[in-house]
Amino acid sequence: MEVSCAFPTALDSPDHIALAERLGYARAWVYDTPQQSPDVWMTLALAAERTERIGLGPGVLVPSLRHPMVNAAATATLAELAPGRVAVAFGTGFTGRRAMGYRAITWSYMDSYIRTFRALLRGEAVEWEGARMQMLHPDGHAPARPVDVPVLVSALGPKGHEVTRRVGDGLFVTLQLPEFMREYAWVPYLVWGTVLDDDETVDSEHARLSGGPGWALAYHGAYEFGGPAAVRELPGGAAWMEAVERTPEDTRHLAVHEGHCVELNEADQAAWKAGGHTMLRDVTVSGTRDEVRRRLDDFAEQGVTEIVFQPCGPDTRAELERFLEAANS
Template sequence: MDFGICVASRPADIDYVVQAERLGFTHAWMADSQMIWSDVYAMLALAADRTSTINIGTGVAVAGTRIAPVTAAAIATINELAPGRTFCGIGTGNTAMRIMGHPPMRIAEFDEYLGVLSGLMSGDEVEYSWRGTSGPIRHLMADDGFVRFDPVPPLWVSAFGPRSLDLAARHGDGLITSVPPDPDTVASMRAGVAQLREAHGRPAGRSDFPIATLTTTCVLEPGEATDSDRVKEQVGAFAIAAMHYAYEQYAQFGRRPGSHLLDVWDDYVAAVEETPLERRHLRTHLGHNCWVIPEEERFVTRELIERSCLVGTADELRARVADLETAGLDQIVLLPPLAAKERVIADAARVLIVPTH
């Protein structure tokens, strides 16, 4: 099992990436959300300069805020700085678009975007349509030290639902998602992706298409409850971000949440909807994956924690990771809150990374 970190891009936290490399983490995924965090490519350039072994990339870049040629050039620039250890995670913008009051990129548009992006990242000439004009494009100075397309950075596509999973299988070199850390869920996703890859005529073996999932973890002390104050401090921000996502699905599509949210769901919706609709996009994702705002602390329940996060004793966590790996998961990406992030990854490395090597 590979272990990565997801970083809420902020230049002051570059030492955190250095720490993760030293602890044995294999990937650093830099988050891209322009209205809450720093610029992702500036952060990647810093990481490229300060690290030497850890894979670095976008986690994930937002297709709706940059045209495909810009994303390709940005990733290829990082690949020039960190050749062979750069990757590109790309998604439709479930957070970055919504916090500006816009929905994520539509599937048909994302399909076209991925086709152009994957071609350009390979250094190819592609047909590109923009502002009513179509024609061939390629990077004209690919061999002059501005960018690097060799080796080609892997393209990890962010996907959750069946249509986006199909695009990941068609265009991607890997899948980055965020599903409950449950072996049955992972096994079902692995089987489904293999079928989609085969349908698109792409290699369907596990080694051909890794799956990574975003979560966070906390190592329990003897007798500690999964909803103790310490656990909430270490996993609460990620858990409540799952609630934010559930609300967006409810607001846009009318989808009811899972049973683990039912006890608090009506109160949570009422709290969010105290903010007028025209300003609600400025409220829903407050503290997103960095901290829990005070008025949402009561919604970080045991059920939410256990559904979205890896929490257990050292032995329990090792067993759960082994089961997830057997089920078809290749990488666990940890996204702890800002205040506890160094402690979280140090504990995870001690319990999960060092014993596996």
């Protein structure tokens, strides 16, 4: 199983990707979350200039945020800057849309978008929104078509599975492991967490800062997919809801997703202090080095081919080093 990393796109992400390459990570994925991040394509272009080996890609793009021509042109540009190193993953927009108050896109839209995107990279004329178009880049403006870049799709349910089978080269997995992932030869699994010292408790300051942002996704996801009742069933869930509900309903999604994958927001802090930290090991890949190693072995047995670790907290180098040491132990 390959060991890769991911970053919630930030101004220092190109430097962190260069560091990940020096440490030995196979690939670096960065998030397409414009409501809290700099542009994903600018970030990847800078990373391409600072690296030579590590794979690069957006993980995941949200189709509705850009016209397919825009993403095709950006993909072609990155493929020229980092030949043989680029892959692109698409998702329906857990944070990239919900943090702006929208619901996820439909799978029929995803299917149509990816087909159009791939056809453009092949150099074909396509129809989108009632108009015919084609990549017309002359020499020196983009690599010659076709541009061959692997495409992965983030899917958990049967509709997403069918779309991925039709238009994808692999399955990009987050939050949970679907039963059908064994049908794919390439399955990156995005995880959060931290490697704890042997005598370290799950309520330590290090655990909160480095494991907490991934742990908080349990509340964000429960709220988005199950509503307040689902959140209240979690340890500390009542405290989390109490904090969120202090925000007016029309802007509540802002309170839910603030700090997403980066730091604990007000509601997350309340839940952590109210006992939510007790489920850190259950909802993230957190534990001692040996415990993390056993979790990775379990993932591989279930069909994961690439573990993708997102470091959190103030010391990115230390988190990347600790995780890689555990993965290779």
